Amino acid sequence: MVRDFLGEHYMVLKSVHMLFAMIWVWSTSVAYISYVVPAFRNWLAHPDDQDATQLRNWVMERFDHGVILEHVAFPMLLITGPMLMFSAGWGVDAGWLAAKLVFVVLIFIPIEIFDYWLAHFGGNKQALREAGRMDDYEAYMHRHWWFLVITTPVISIFAIGALFLAIIKPF
Amino acid sequence: MNRYLPPSGSPKYFKSSPALLKRIAFGMGAYSFFVLYPAYCFLTWVATDVVPDWQQTAIIAGCAVAFGFYAYREMSKLTRVRGAR
Numbered sequence: 001m002v003r004d005f006l007g008e009h010y011m012v013l014k015s016v017h018m019l020f021a022m023i024w025v026w027s028t029s030v031a032y033i034s035y036v037v038p039a040f041r042n043w044l045a046h047p048d049d050q051d052a053t054q055l056r057n058w059v060m061e062r063f064d065h066g067v068i069l070e071h072v073a074f075p076m077l078l079i080t081g082p083m084l085m086f087s088a089g090w091g092v093d094a095g096w097l098a099a100k101l102v103f104v105v106l107i108f109i110p111i112e113i114f115d116y117w118l119a120h121f122g123g124n125k126q127a128l129r130e131a132g133r134m135d136d137y138e139a140y141m142h143r144h145w146w147f148l149v150i151t152t153p154v155i156s157i158f159a160i161g162a163l164f165l166a167i168i169k170p171f
Numbered sequence: 172m173n174r175y176l177p178p179s180g181s182p183k184y185f186k187s188s189p190a191l192l193k194r195i196a197f198g199m200g201a202y203s204f205f206v207l208y209p210a211y212c213f214l215t216w217v218a219t220d221v222v223p224d225w226q227q228t229a230i231i232a233g234c235a236v237a238f239g240f241y242a243y244r245e246m247s248k249l250t251r252v253r254g255a256r
Contacts, residue, residue: 037249044252047184093218095211102210142185149187149249150195153242 006087013087017080021166023073025159031066032148035059040145060141061126064119071120074112078104095171103162111151118144187250192243200239204232 006013039052039059046052081104084090085097092098117123123144128137164170208231212223 041249041251044185044250091218092214095215098214098218099211101214102207106207106210145185146187149246150199152249153238153245154199156245157238157241 003087003089006083010084010087013080013084017077017084018166020073020076020080021163024070024077025155025163027069027073028063028067031063036063036148040148056141057125057129057137060144061129064124064126067115067119071112071116074108078109094169096165096169100162100165103158103165107154107158108162111154114147115151118147185250189247192246192250196239196243196246199242200235203238204235208235 036059039056043049043052043056090097092101118140123140125137125140125144128134128140208228216222
């Protein structure tokens, strides 16, 4: 009965899933490429420059806020994805789905757990600044940059790969 | 824009090195081949009883190596200290 109901609304579910997938993948791209990376690279080149440090701080605090869209989209993907699987009757015998599930469980979920922590919980820079914990503020600024450095190649390959798998279903 | 600056005693300089980035990139490639690929193989084996052939494994190994090189290149670009401003 549930499968019938979901099956009747398969295209709606698929549209919602794809909408959130695009938000998850792309919502931070302009801010990251055009603001975060230049501000951090400028600071790397001029660590003693107060303007460079302050610009880095401001950009990163805004970025912590800006990833909210991404972090709303991700759980929506985790909800609508299994609904799509169930309604369409897909299983891991479909190679594309098996690969996508591996990406989600072993790459995306661990990355997002770190990202939630860095942006909204213990690593939120604005909260650290307002609490006067400036040593932690600076330490988390470095950690967050390491996180972005390491995840950039991962996301640029595997997130695009997941979109390709979902749309093309090549195997 | 806030005007707060890190206290003087905090670690001001971002520390990275080509050797460290190489180790991380190697780890990424290795994770792709030794964790992600076996997980995929296990799932498809459970569902279809099909095991991967050597040709597929060789292609995935090549992709993992290429990914490691790509990751190193991207991480190097992001941590390179020159040409700013």
